[in-house]
Amino acid sequence: MTDLFPLWNSLRIAAISCVIVFFAGIFAAYKVARMPRVLKGILDVILTLPMVLPPTVCGYFLLLVFGTRRPVGKFLAEMGVKLVMNWPGGVAAAVAVAFPLMYRTARGAFESFDEDLAWSAQTLGLSNTWIFWRVRMRACRQGILAGTVLAFARALGEYGATSMLIGYTPGRTATVSTTVYQLWRTNDESGAFFWVMVNLAISAAVLLTVNLLERRERKPKWRLK
């Protein structure tokens, strides 16, 4: 019986980081979309960089921040949170790498949002919170859903930054992607193949879910009276 820890570990890392990225990405996208042009350009570059940098470079920067001898890492360690060589570090790595995907797709959706909708809602006396969730998010749902799925898939497949930050310890920090590499490296070809298939299955399931959600969205177009 194969130890299924890497699957469980990958899923919890992807799920937690996906939730973090969902809110952080939407928040950043909403704020940046309404900033003046210069500030917007600068922030946009900073927030998107992790997407174009090699994941190992992201991992390097994460170690600079969260390393146990660094101020932030030290502070967190004193609080009882150890990221380096522990699975929560995987969440940090996945968040860093997946964030730009959520941020960019959400920002694109927010920018194409017809501001008249929000304005008309305001003149109708609706609160800004209500408008954000019921009108803006509703109108931008396609983009936000797409961003979430992309972020989840990216978090699930994260390898570079993860291996730098939390390494590969069977039963403690091993994820699906680091396991594939480790097994392949140690000539366990059938083991690697098993985890490749697991990865394929998860990815296919994610894409299938998205397609089903989208179809459900489009279906009740003309309802019979």
Next chain:
Amino acid sequence: MALEVEIEKRFGSFHLRAAFTCEKEFLGILGASGCGKSMTLKCIAGIEQPDRGRIVLDGRVLYDSDRKIHQPPQKRRVGYLFQHYALFPGMTARQNILCGLQGEKDRRKRETRGDEMLDLLQIREIASLRPGQLSGGQAQRVALGRILVNEPDLLMLDEPFSALDTHLRLKLQTELKKLLAGYGRGVLLVTHDRDEAYRMCDRIGVMEQGQMDPVKKTKELFADPETRAAAVLTGCKNLTAAVRTGEREVFIPEWKIHLTTGKPVRDGLKAIGIRAHSFDPDEPTNRFPVRILQETEEPFEWISEFRYGEQSPDSPAVWWRYARELRPAAPPEALGVSPENVLLLY
């Protein structure tokens, strides 16, 4: 007094300045696109903040730069019908209308009010359709219902018919006018369409490049536009520079003729305007020889482009429009204009 507005706002090189009052009437703001008319509505609604000025509605101060008052749009009780109606996607027509009823917590009362509005606007049969399934006219009604159900103290319509097919416009304009006549509050209508403004509005203010002319009664504005912008926006086709030469006489340099005017000419005259319909082959006054350059046939009218005998060749041709049944057997040798049809523009 229903609405008092006196505001100024600068953005970049654009300078918006508007001052007017609106009673329980249809007040039009007529202007070309980008002249600042929508911005004026946004300032009244509280979506945009003016740099300085004052907005008062039924005694409530909505904005006052001196007293640092800038009420949020939610508190202003101003209805705003957007050009493309801004219906919320993913909600049915009924849900859209009920959105306007946030204040009413009792669910049964909400439903009743919603149904009453659907009946008033005769859109009960489309109550369960979503915005994407509605025609332009239906969408307009739903958007209007969503506003009226809230009973705002002022209604603002931003180019309400421009998203509709031309053949629908006239019908919906008459219907809307009838519907809102019983509503008994001020209605502010923004448009670039002179026919729409003429049909719908009791009074009109012309706006050009952010500057709003004093508001005039609709018929007075069309009879005597007084400014170049107002003449153009009310559909005057022939505008040319003019010089005062007598109490009721002007000289037109481009046409090299003297015209007698109906009104006394004041100092500071800049130009005159003559509507394309104002020329008449049988009119004895202001009658001068013309040369017809081109004639265009339309379903119910003819358009003739002509030049006066001495007119300089680099100046634009003059437009004359007349009904088909008035078409003379031969092109006229001369055309006259009655003095009151010479519009004096300052």
